[in-house]
């Protein structure tokens with residue numbers, strides 16, 4: 148059980164982001180509680196080094212409950228101008244335990260250092276994982292997600308990383324397949340050995356063979372020295388075979404052999420070499436269809452698909468867009484530039500064909516084009532702006548249709564056939580309209 152937990156109580160969105168950014172530079176884990184019940188549960192289950200208690204509304208009872216639940220835990224009160232006096236009077240605490248909004252990053256770090264000791268933040272291990280199960284946004288091994296779908300993926304990663312099982316990661320381009328593969332490796336007992344990625348789709352059959360299995364000196368023109376392949380290099384580590392759906396039939400047979408017998412033969416060599424590399428593969432093609440089409444071997448598919456992880460496209464997990472925008476904004480601007488509500492909403496309504504990679508590029512580009520303080524709608528790429536405009540137009544058409552349908556239904560006393568007649572449309576069209584607007 149780690150003692151490096153900071154429990155944040157009742158934060159506003161702004162405070163939550165501020166503290167989260169601040170702690171992400173440290174080895175502290177952030178837990179967030181939105182209710183007193185959640186907070187008391189955390190107290191019971193975890194060791195807490197510091198409680199950051201946001202008092203936007205003063206309540207003697209809540210303060211007493213928290214203070215008495217853990218008398219040995221340090222508390223930092225974040226108050227508004229209005230609640231500062233009441234908190235000081237009630238807790239008899241001096242200003243070293245109090246931060247009044249608004250405050251700067253320096254003030255925050257000074258307060259936390261004075262409560263936890265200056266060395267507590269100097270480690271900069273950056274191995275911190277913020278898993279705030281009570282909150283929406285989850286950061287897991289540098290992977291951002293707040294959607295239920297991503298939380299399920301995190302739980303799969305955690306489970307499978309403890310084993311040597313072959314994993315098949317599926318998802319459209321740019322959904323984070325390589326990031327997931329790395330997370331599995333980093334959490335596994337193989338983490339101190341190599342993680343090697345090979346893009347199988349980018350190499351011809353012969354090049355891929357010598358890349359994966361290596362070759363002996365003189366095995367072909369130009370093979371001046373022996374070369375070790377990736378399977379051997381990744382000994383006791385992890386090999387990530389990307390675009391596995393693109394490998395040739397002949398190569399599929401060779402891969403099947405490696406997976407079954409756990410040994411390879413170098414190109415031009417005779418001896419077999421035992422290999423112990425954990426295999427993770429990824430694809431964005433429909434392997435089941437490829438099997439039916441006869442381009443992918445069914446026996447290899449079963450060998451690879453022992454533990455499948457499916458990554459949904461970003462358009463199906465819109466909840467992840469805001470935390471991802473914040474994450475990339477921080478990456479490219481140190482978090483100094485924010486996105487206006489309109490800009491963020493436009494991104495949330497955009498269909499990212501290139502998924503997270505496209506979002507990352509859009510954020511980077513918009514930060515360059517903005518005024519250095521905030522990214523406005525006008526700073527977004529034209530295609531995002533256009534799709535937001537179309538969406539708005541569709542919404543107003545829908546609004547107009549809805550009011551017509553409602554009026555017709557009202558006039559027809561709820562009789563749908565009558566309402567359709569009033570609007571001069573067929574019953575079928577009327578039902579379709581109802582379906583669309585519901």
Ligand SMILES: Nc1ncnc2c1ncn2[C@@H]1O[C@H](COP(=O)(O)OP(=O)(O)OP(=O)(O)O)[C@@H](O)[C@H]1O
Nearest residue numbers: 289290291292319320321322323324325326503504
């Ligand atoms: N959930 C996430 N949180 C943070 N960054 C992410 C996330 N998912 C993807 N990324 C970032 O998006 C980019 C694309 O991710 P990655 O290369 O892992 O995708 P991929 O599925 O392997 O793409 P491709 O199919 O094109 O190979 C990378 O820069 C990665 O760091």
Ligand SMILES: [Mg+2]
Nearest residue numbers: 324325389429
């Ligand atoms: Mg990839």
